[in-house]
Amino acid sequence: MSTASWCGRRCAGARRLLRQHPLGAFGLLIALAMIALAAFGPLISGDPTKLSPDILAAPGGEYWFGTDHLGRDYFARVVAGARLSISLALTAMAIGVGIALVWGMASAYAAGLFDLLSQRVLDMLLAFPGLVLLLLMAQVTGRNWQSIALGMGIIFTMGMVRIVRASTLATLGATYVEAARVIGVPPFRILWRHVAPNIGPPLLVYVTTLLGGAILFEGALSFLALGVPPPNPSWGRMLVESRDYWHHTHLSIFPGVAITLAVLGFNLLGDSLRDIFDPRLRGSG
């Protein structure tokens, strides 16, 4: 019975999502599938770095996606690329959100000179294309997984700080926050109980759309040979390597389709979340 009521509420929600935002539901499906592939895919697809004598085999049969120039199973490499891409994107977002919450709330709450200076710094950094900053960051922090996650997190935090700051300022001006202050609620409790819940929705929308951007950035970085070094499979580097074996078209198609699908999923999901959480835009989709 408890199962029925559990599903009753949730299934109704799922049905509504499917009816009102079919593209968002589709995006959610792709995003979840990609995350599942990244988490559990390597368990079934085998070792992406194992060499075999079957060099540049066509897709089908034993090798679903064929093999590359070293005879490595291309399906296993695409799956391992998903793990790299998705885990980097999610970690970068977690870092970015963490920094943005502290920085943005502090900036809005402290106001004054600190706020002014941090706004100028953000203005300057946001004027740069993210990819250019990321290229430099990658060179500074090094070319391993942790450093690139940190670099991407720092790049992505800049837009988030803006959103956190704006939402914090808007909430701090509300009458109920004033009332809380008057009755003597300490600042941290105000930030946690009143401000943070209001930051959630706009930040969630922004982060979902950025996840697609993070996957594209990781691809571009490996494409320029500034990403996580070999032999770790990465979609971007698989595309670069495919150019030397251009007559084996499967090498350049599978990684490209994988990136496109992953980005498409997160973008569609982000668009629908925006429609759901931003009432101003409701009905304009």
Added chain:
Amino acid sequence: MRTYVIRRLLLVPVTVLLLSIFAFGLVRLVPGSVVDARLSNTMGASAGADPEQRAALEAHFGLDKPVPVQYVNWIGQVFSGDFGDSWLTRESIMDTFARRMLVTAELLFLTLVLYIPIGVGTGIWSAVRRNRPDDYGIRFITVLFLAIPNFWLATLVVLIPLVLWHYALPAPYEQLWHDPGTNLIQVIVPAAVAALSGAAVLGRLARSEMLEVLRQDYVRTAYAKGVSGRVVILRHALRNAMIPLITLIGLVFAEGVAGSVIVEQIFGLPGMGRLLVQSIFANDLPVVQLWMLFFGTAFVLINLTVDLSYAVFDPRVRFQ
């Protein structure tokens, strides 16, 4: 209006100063130095340990002084018009930039010529025909092009003619005044790739701006008093939708530069984007920091122009 302009103008030197500190600081954080590279390159691995040679090279590049002194020296030189030499090629950076900027300027120009009409045009078309089949078609293509990475698109543009017709773009790069025909083919294809990826972003923003305007009371009034749909859209809505689109010029330019970094690399164009990637690889710090300062200042000035022209076109901004 005047105070707004003055305030915006006063912020420019502050931002550029921050920018120069940022460019200088970030580049200093890069591990490894040109001295290591020089020592191991020119004298073999054994000579790298010789402290005297190391000290001489460090003095030569000015690396023996404290970092703030290095910064002041650098800024002083830049202001006196001396941009220094590349550590890698030992060529004057000014000459390198001048030569490479021509390539990138041509690429950026062609990109924007394709990018802006495609982006704005499809966006407005899609908003006007909202929820009709052509709107769905445009939105589907837009969402798809937002997800297709420009480096994959570029790879496919190179591969497909190669596989199907054994056709490859002419190489190596020809200069515009040398061989205009070849040069145009070599630049227009990368420009089209960069433009298609960027136009999707622009098209979405243009669509939502246009939808916002179409919801306004004056549009409804115009319809209500019997003005034909064509006139409402062209005269009332489009003109007002263009104003917020001005603010996107900064974004368009930044996207264009980011796109040029990728496509110059793939199509082998010797422009500024490729220079950045090569210099980052070679740890050529003077080139990288000047690149950042150069494009950073360009972005700041473009954003300034955008903000000021926005204030001219939209009176609401002036009186804030």
